[in-house]
Amino acid sequence: MNLDLSERRILVTGAAQGLGLGIARRLVSAGARVAMADVAPAVAERAAESAMGSRAVAIVKDLADPDAAEVVFQAGRHEFKSFDGLVNCAGWSFHKPVAQVRLQEFDRLVAINQRAPFFLSQKFAAQLTDSDRDPCIINIASVNAVAGNTNLVAYAGTKGALVAMTRAFAVEFAPRIRVAAISPGAVLTHFTEQMIQSGQIDPPAMMERFLIRRFTTVEEIAELVAFLFGPAAGCITGSNWMFDGGYSAQ
Ligand SMILES: NC(=O)c1ccc[n+]([C@@H]2O[C@H](COP(=O)([O-])OP(=O)(O)OC[C@H]3O[C@@H](n4cnc5c(N)ncnc54)[C@H](O)[C@@H]3O)[C@@H](O)[C@H]2O)c1
Known part of the structure; x- marks a missing residue:
């Protein structure tokens, strides 16, 4: 897809590898x-890759810290006037039966x-300014938001x-900010x-449980993210885009 996002300044979390890295690259x-x-x-290192040119910066922070949002946006402000x-995308998970889940890992x-x-998001x-056009938030959710699976209750x-x-x-943010979710099924990443x-x-x-019997690629998800930031998506908000190879259709 031939998209021009050159006016955009975007913060991507979880961008060291996997989906976040693929999204940042796209x-x-x-x-x-x-x-x-x-x-x-x-x-x-990922932000310094030659393919990133001088268009990417890195912010190292544990998003589980209570001050994470403040620290990340403060660091971002050194490089970008504001983000639009x-x-x-950052996410964590553990696979275990309900009986084995500990309070600390649930809270993390x-x-x-x-x-x-x-x-x-707050x-x-x-931090938006009057000159930020079509601000947009994309949340990377999961097929598990709509379909139950064992060992993944938390x-x-x-x-x-x-x-x-x-x-x-x-x-709450309408009409100023568009917000959408993408719910992948199974993407072949480190995760x-x-x-x-x-x-x-x-x-x-x-x-066997996917209508399209293969893993989704990082690039396919990244392409949808890019589309959602583009001008053709200006009327899209509040929706959850199932990107699950048909898993949740059954
Ligand atoms: N891979 C899949 O099949 C799949 C399916 C559905 C949803 N998802 C979601 O997609 C997102 C990305 O998954 P992925 O497959 O790329 O995983 P991944 O493990 O390859 O990458 C996750 C990234 O998030 C970062 N991260 C984790 N905890 C963090 C923290 N406390 N602070 C800051 N960064 C942190 C990791 O360091 C890593 O770089 C996650 O939210 C995941 O729940 C993935």
């Missing part, structure tokens, strides 16, 4: 300037997957909350590779 290739936030220091785009999950997107709205709760917040933010290696995912058995 946005930069469309001309956007991007701040890449992640807890992993490797995000600095936010992609809440909520802090990363739900609390951080809330307060980042700060995003507060994770599903955070992603369901993110989809519910997407709708509510879209209403899924770890689960395959530990035996938590059996790819052939898993693919």
Whole structure:
């Protein structure tokens, strides 16, 4: 898709690897300037990749910290006057039966997957200037927001909350800010590779449950994110884009 996002300045969380990195790369290739936030220091190397030109900067911060949103936006302000785009992509998960979930890990999950997107969106709205055109927030949720799976109850709760917040933010921030969610099914990233290696995912058995019997690619999701920041998406807000190979259609 031939998109010109050269006016855009976008903060992408979880951008050291996987979907966040793919999204940051795609946005930069469309001309956007991007701040890449992640807890992993490797995000600095990714932002310095030659393909990023001088259009990307890194911000290293644990989004589970209570001051995360404040720190990330303050760091971003050194480089960008303001952001007109936010992609809440950073996410964490564990696979375990309900009986084994500990309070601390539950709280960390909520802090990363739900609390951080809330307060980042709050700060995003507060720092907008009159000259920011078509500000837009994209939340990366999950098929688990709408479909139940064993060993993922706590994770599903955070992603369901993110989809519910997407709708509510879209209403509260209208008409100034558009807000949309994307709910991937299974994308082959570090996240899924770890689960395959530990035996938590059996790819052939898993693919039986997808109408399109393959993993979604990072590039496919990144393309939708770029589209949602573009001029053709100006009337899209409050929606949750299922990108799940038909998993939730059954
Ligand atoms: N991969 C999939 O199949 C899939 C499916 C549905 C939803 N998702 C969602 O997509 C998003 C990205 O997933 P991915 O597959 O790229 O995962 P990934 O593990 O490859 O990447 C996640 C990134 O988030 C960062 N991160 C994690 N905790 C953080 C924290 N506390 N502070 C800052 N950064 C933190 C990690 O360092 C990493 O760079 C997540 O929100 C995930 O829930 C992924």
